[in-house]
Amino acid sequence: MNECVLQQQNEAAALQQKPKEVIRRLVWKICIATLILMAIGSATRVMNAGLACPDWPLCYGELVPAKQMNFQVFLEWFHRLDAALIGFSAIALAGLSWWHRRSLPNWLPWASTFALFLIVFQGILGGLTVTQLLRFDIVTAHLGTALLFFITLLIVGTALAPYQATGTVGKLPWVGLTSAILVYLQSLLGALVGSRWALHQCFAGDQLCGVMYSHIIGLVPPTVAILALVFMAWRTPALNPALRRLANMAGGLLFLQLLLGVATYRLHLQVEPLTVSHQAVGATLLGTLVAFTVLALRDWFANREIKAYSV
Structure with missing residues (x-):
C-alpha cells in the first residue's frame, strides 16, 4: 500500500515537472535565437542594409520580396523573419506559463509576460527604425531592448535550471x-x-x-x-x-x-x-x-x- 502511494506521489511530481522542463527548453531556444537575431541585426547595420526594405512590416509590400532580393534585402528580410519567429515563441512562452501556472513558480507567468511585452516593444522600435530612417536614438533603444529581452530570458532559464547550491x-x-x-x-x-x-x-x-x-x-x-x-x-x-x-x-x-x-x-x-x-x-x-x-x-x-x- 505504501509503495502504491509513493509511486503515485512520484508520478504526480513528474507531471508537475514536465511543464517546467518544456518551458525551460523553450526559453533556451528563444535565447539562442535572440543571440542570432542580434548578430544579424549587427550585420544588417554594418552592411548598410537597415533600409534595404523601405517599408514595414512587409518588404516592398510583400512577405517575401523575391523580385528585389539581393544580399542586403535578404539580411533585412531575414532579420525581420527571425524577430517574428521569436515573437510567436514569446507568445507561446507566456501562454504556456499561464496555462500551467499552478505547477510552476509564481513568478514565472509574470516574467514570461514581461518578456512578451519587451518583444512587442522591440517590434515597435524595429518599425520605427525604418519609418524614422535609422534615427540613432531609436536604433540604440532597439538594441538596448533586445539585450533586456535576452537578459530576461536568461534569468528565467537559469532560475529553472537544475543547480546544487554549495x-x-x-x-x-x-x-x-x-x-x-x-x-x-x-x-x-x-x-x-x-x-x-x-x-x-x-x-x-x-x-x-x-x-x-x-x-x-x-x-x-x-x-x-x-x-x-x-x-x-x-x-x-x-x-x-x-x-x-x-x-x-x-x-x-x-x-x-x-x-x-x-x-x-x-x-x-x-x-x-x-x-x-x-x-x-x-x-x-x-x-x-x-x-x-x-x-x-x-x-x-x-x-x-x-x-x-x-x-
Whole structure:
C-alpha cells in the first residue's frame, strides 16, 4: 500500500515537472535565437542594409520580396523573419506559463509576460527604425531592448535550471551583478557609437570623437569588475563547478572582446565580420555574467535559508 502511494506521489511530481522542463527548453531556444537575431541585426547595420526594405512590416509590400532580393534585402528580410519567429515563441512562452501556472513558480507567468511585452516593444522600435530612417536614438533603444529581452530570458532559464547550491559564494553575486550592469551600459555606448557612425566620422573629420572615446574609456569599469570576479572565483575553493566554469568563460570572453575591439578600431571598421563578432561576443559575455549572477544568487539565498533553519 505504501509503495502504491509513493509511486503515485512520484508520478504526480513528474507531471508537475514536465511543464517546467518544456518551458525551460523553450526559453533556451528563444535565447539562442535572440543571440542570432542580434548578430544579424549587427550585420544588417554594418552592411548598410537597415533600409534595404523601405517599408514595414512587409518588404516592398510583400512577405517575401523575391523580385528585389539581393544580399542586403535578404539580411533585412531575414532579420525581420527571425524577430517574428521569436515573437510567436514569446507568445507561446507566456501562454504556456499561464496555462500551467499552478505547477510552476509564481513568478514565472509574470516574467514570461514581461518578456512578451519587451518583444512587442522591440517590434515597435524595429518599425520605427525604418519609418524614422535609422534615427540613432531609436536604433540604440532597439538594441538596448533586445539585450533586456535576452537578459530576461536568461534569468528565467537559469532560475529553472537544475543547480546544487554549495553556500560558498560570499560576495560573488554582487560582483557578478555589478559586472553585468556595467557590460550592459557599455553595450549601450557601443550601440550609440554604431548608430551614429561615430568611429567613421571621427576618423574622417574629427566629429563625434567624444562619443567614440566614451566607449573606449567606458571599457575600464566592466573590465576591472570582470577581472575581480574571475580572481574571486579562483580564490573560492568550494565554489560550485558551474559557477567556476562561468567565471572562467567570462574571463575568456572578455579577453576575446578586447582583442576584437582593438582589431575593429585599428582596421577602422573595414572588416565587417570583426564588427559583427564584436557585438555578438559582447552579448555572449553579458549573458554569461547574467547566468553567473542568477546561479550565485540562488546559492546565496540557499545559504541564508540554511542559516535561518539552523538558528
